[in-house]
Amino acid sequence: MEPTPTIGVSVATPAVTVVAGQSGTAAVTVTRGGGYTGAVNLTVEGTIPAGSATPNPAALASGVTASTITITTGSATPAGTYNLTVRAAGTGAVAAVTTPLTVTVTAPVVPGFTIAPAAALTVTQGAGAQTATINITRTGGFAGAVTLTTSGTIPAGLTLTPAAASTGNTSTIAVSATSAVAPGTYPITVNATGAGITGTQTTTLNVTVAAAQATPDFSIAAGAASVAAGGAAGTSTVTITRSGGFTGAVTLTTTGAPAGLTITAPAATTGNTADLSITAASTLAAGTYPITVNATGAGVTGTKTATFNVTVTPAVQVGGYTLGTTGAVSVQQGATGTTTLNVTRTGGFAGGVTITPTGAPNGVQVTVTPNPVTGNTATVSVVASNTATTGTATITLTGAATGLANQTTTLSVNVTAPSTGGGNVSYAFCAPDIPIWFAYQNDNGAWTRVTAGANNTFAFNVPARGGIAYVTQTGTNYDLTVVYGTAAELIAGGQQRCASLPRGTKRLTGSVAGVSATDFASVSLGGSSEILVGGQTAFTLDSVPEGSLNLLASRSSIDLATFSLTPNRLILRRGVNYANNAVIPTLDFNGSESFAPATANLTINGAGTDTAFVATSFFTGAFNLSGFGTGGVFFNFGSSPLRYAGVPTDRLQAGDMHALVAFANVRGDSTSSRGIYSFVRTITDRSVTIGPAPSAATVTAITSTPYLRLRATAASQASYNAGASVSFTQATRTANISVTPGYVGGSAPATWDLSVPDLTAAGFDANWGLRPATRTDWGFSTYGGNFLAFIGGVPAEGTTFQFANKTGTFAGALRSFSRQPLATGRSPLEVTLQRASARFQRLQQAIVGARR
Structure with a gap:
């Protein structure tokens, strides 16, 4: 049986990629079998838009097995993938065969580039130029030079200088700003052209202009000092105030010291304070000596000076002291008790004695004023909180003085629960200031009228906090006083009310x-x-x-x-x-x-x-x-x-x-x-x-019937956190309202809020109150410091008390010398200072x- 003649066809590269407008090739191999030796004809089936795929040779004579398919594209050929078929056909009874060929057409590559800032830029007024980097991203094989320019709204004094054309991937722009350029951020347009490239590329560079830095500088101030002739060294602290970023070392020297007064300055310092050590010879006369401090700073031109006084006291004689108190203290929870600390000095000792209390029970605070004690007596205050542990405790008062052994004394403190019976608060009044009406308020409850007892005394009970209100009359003039405080504060005010400054006959x-x-x-x-x-x-x-x-x-x-x-x-x-x-x-x-x-x-x-x-x-x-x-x-x-x-x-x-x-x-x-x-x-x-200037105060009317009730508010200030009061003054009527932090929770509120209360339910005659449609001057006062001196306490050396006043008028112009209230009750100091x-x-x- 004779064999069947056959042919075969294959493509060496069955997938070919060609750039539009260019050409490519694919090798084809033909095989013969079954005794077939005749010619083979090649054809390509399928189309490429605006292109072709042609075998060469298309007819392969006997014995020829190789051919090449030439693929051509035009610039109009769309990018894409085209599926072709290669067909091989022989003569006679040989069957034709095929094999696939895929052609991918890609778009032509165009040279180009883009630009973008590497980062935003900050320059300082009047400082040297800073460099902004511009990144260049190249495409399509572009390698030509890129030239930068700038445009847009550029303020006067802001200078941008692009570098020469760059063939690399970055370029730079030098940026500087004069002091005339206002601080702020300025968007700058950066333009770029490329050699052989049509068109311009742009980007935005944000330039921030920062304010010029201040010139480094500093100033000094020196504190007064006191030393004893022949005694221990004293100290004057020099405060260094730096500005303009100055951080350099400061060197101190002094001039003006008399013979016998030695002032030693420390080494140069980079800190904000420096202490001058001061000693006085035993032969130096007592007195006050002005000293000049000179300071130079590394990198700062000139010398800074400050003057301070050195007080030289007579030589201290070596001696001693003992401590003692005038008696035990009994104090209710929520109240304050005091006793006197006696410092008995011997041998000429006149130095300060620092007192440290120990052993106070829970909730009890013991303070000594003044401390250190420079005289022969000091006030010991025992403050018991509302939750203080009740019972008797022994407090140890330890004294410390330079060069002497510590001394101690003990103080017995008895903390009791608040009285729950009536009459634990009493206010005694002296003629001619006897009220015609008196009422009290327990906590923030209803006002209750109180009638006078023996010796013009008004007695009532306030367990924790409350208020008092009373009216005094002089002819046709009526004065209303309202005080809010803790029970302890009201008790203290009542105890001093009449005894403070009696008026005789x-x-x-x-x-x-x-x-x-x-x-x-x-x-x-x-x-x-x-x-x-x-x-x-x-x-x-x-x-x-x-x-x-x-x-x-x-x-x-x-x-x-x-x-x-x-x-x-x-x-x-x-x-x-x-x-x-x-x-x-x-x-x-x-x-x-x-x-x-x-x-x-x-x-x-x-x-x-x-x-x-x-x-x-x-x-x-x-x-x-x-x-x-x-x-x-x-x-x-x-x-x-x-x-x-x-x-x-x-x-x-x-x-x-x-x-x-x-x-x-x-x-x-x-x-x-x-x-x-x-x-x-x-x-x-x-x-x-x-302290600082007072906060602004606002006065508004609550109601005008049956009498005018005004309200005053003002933001609290740290310097005046010990109490607040307001006075409303008319020609024949006044109203004075005061409050302590203890009444509003133990510390100053964010806003002081004082108003004339509604007292009608307690028998208050509306004729005594402020009159509506009447010009009313007001004064708002806030207080800070040792407020006890104004509510019955006896001030000691160094006791201070700050105040701030804000005045105005509720209707009409401000009146000169309008009355100002002070504090709870009328203490000795209040009356005297009024x-x-x-x-x-x-x-x-x-x-x-x-x-x-």
């Missing part, structure tokens, strides 16, 4: 000598005082209380340029008890009885550019009936430091104290003022710091008259 007359027509004279006895101006010599003192009192008189000169009143002679008569209608022996300021006052500087920190003044009052005795006296209120206006005056140290006795008030009106705001009371014994150079304020106003009016 005696009238005394007298005269002064040694005064000229340009002098001012003052005479004060038991809270009654008289000011003499324009050469007046006769005076009358009314409402002088009975008992042994201290009389203080002063002669002062006036500085019409500064409105300052400075005393030049004082007369102090102790223990006088003149009969009613008696004539006081002549007070001769040129006589041997008179003496020169002590004067010193008071630095008022925090006043800024505000005009400040300092006033001095002198208190004698123990702030009570038998020894109370006040007088010599002296004023000085101007810029800090200011001179202030008082009684010399060698004429002071136990219980004597000066009260300083440093006060500043806020510049440009006649409705705002702030100040600080400071209680000191001796007149020496001192400094005080007043009278001192009235004397100051009369003095100021007299001064204005003298200037005219």
Whole structure:
């Protein structure tokens, strides 16, 4: 049987890729079998748009087995995959065969590029140029040079300088800004053209201009120092205030020290403070020595200077001391008790003694004021919280003094639960200030009227917190007082209410000598005082209380340029008890009885550019009936430091104290003022710091019936967190409302909120209240510091009390010298300082008259 003739066909590369517009090839192999030796014809089935696939040769003679298919495409050939079939056919009875051929046409590659900033750029005003990098992404085999330019809204002073054309993958732009370019971010358009490339590529470069850095600099200030001749070293702390990024080392030196005063500066420092060590030889005379500190800083031009005072005290004699208290303390939960700590000094020891209390039960806080103790006594305050552990505990008071062994004493403290019976709070009033109506409020409950008992005493019970309200009448004038506080605070206010500054019935007359027509004279006895101006010599003192009192008189000169009143002679008569209608022996300021006052500087920190003044009052005795006296209120206006005056140290006795008030009106705001009371014994150079200007206060009406009820609010301030009060003053009506932090939760609220309460349910006569449609002046006061001195406590050396006042009017223009409230009750200091304020106003009016 004869074999069947056959042929076969195959493509060496059955899948061919061709770029549009170009050509490609595919090798074809033909095989013969079954004795077939004839010719084979090749054809390609299928089409390529705008192209072709052609075998060459198409006819393979006998014995030829290879051919090539040429694939051509045009630029119009779409990219894609085309499936073709290669067919081989012989002659005679040979069957035709096929094999697939796939042609993939791809789009032609076009050279090109894109650009983008590597990152945003920040430059500083007036500084050197910064470089922005622009990334170049190349495609299609593009390798030509790329040239950059910039366009868009470019502010004057902002300069952008592209680098030369780049054949790499990056290029740069130098960017700089003068000081005239405002700080901010500026979007800059960057344009790029490529050699042989049609069109322009763009991108956005964000350029941030930063403010120029300040010049490195610094300033210094030095604190005063005190050392004992031949004693331990003292320290003056130099404060370094750096600016403009200055971090370099500061080197200190000093000049001005006398022989015997050695001041050693530390090594150069990169910190913000440096301590000067100060020693005084035992031969150095006591006194105050001004010292100049010089400072140089690494990299800073010039020398900075500051001046401070070194006070040299006499050599300390080695001695000792012992401690003791005047008695045990019994205190209710939620209240405060006090006792006196006695420091008995021996061998000439006069140094400070630091007291540390230990052993207090839970919820009891023991503090000593002042601490360190520089005198012979201090006040020990025992504050028991509402949850303090009840019972008797022994407190140990340990004293520490330089160079001496520690001393101790014990104090028995008995904490009791609050009284639950009626009458644990009592307010006793003295004529002529006896209320015509009195009520109290337990917690925030209903107001309850209280009638007076024996000795004009109003008694009631407030276990934790509450309020009192009372009305006093003078002719057709009515004054409403409302006080909110803890039970302990109300008890303290009630205990001092009548005993603070009684008004007697005696009238005394007298005269002064040694005064000229340009002098001012003052005479004060038991809270009654008289000011003499324009050469007046006769005076009358009314409402002088009975008992042994201290009389203080002063002669002062006036500085019409500064409105300052400075005393030049004082007369102090102790223990006088003149009969009613008696004539006081002549007070001769040129006589041997008179003496020169002590004067010193008071630095008022925090006043800024505000005009400040300092006033001095002198208190004698123990702030009570038998020894109370006040007088010599002296004023000085101007810029800090200011001179202030008082009684010399060698004429002071136990219980004597000066009260300083440093006060500043806020510049440009006649409705705002702030100040600080400071209680000191001796007149020496001192400094005080007043707080910030008061918060704005808002006064609104709650209702006008049956009487006008006003509400005042103001944001609380950290410097004045010890209490707040507001006064509303009309021609014949006033309302004064006060509150302590203890009443509102133990700490100052975010906003002080005081209002005239609705008292009608407790029998309050609407005729006593503020009248609607009537001009009403208001004063909002906030307080900080040791507020106990104003609610019945006795201030000690160093006790301070800050205040801030905001005044306004609810209808009409602001009235001059509107009344300002102070605190709960009317303590000795409150009454005294209110009278001192009235004397100051009369003095100021007299001064204005003298200037005219």
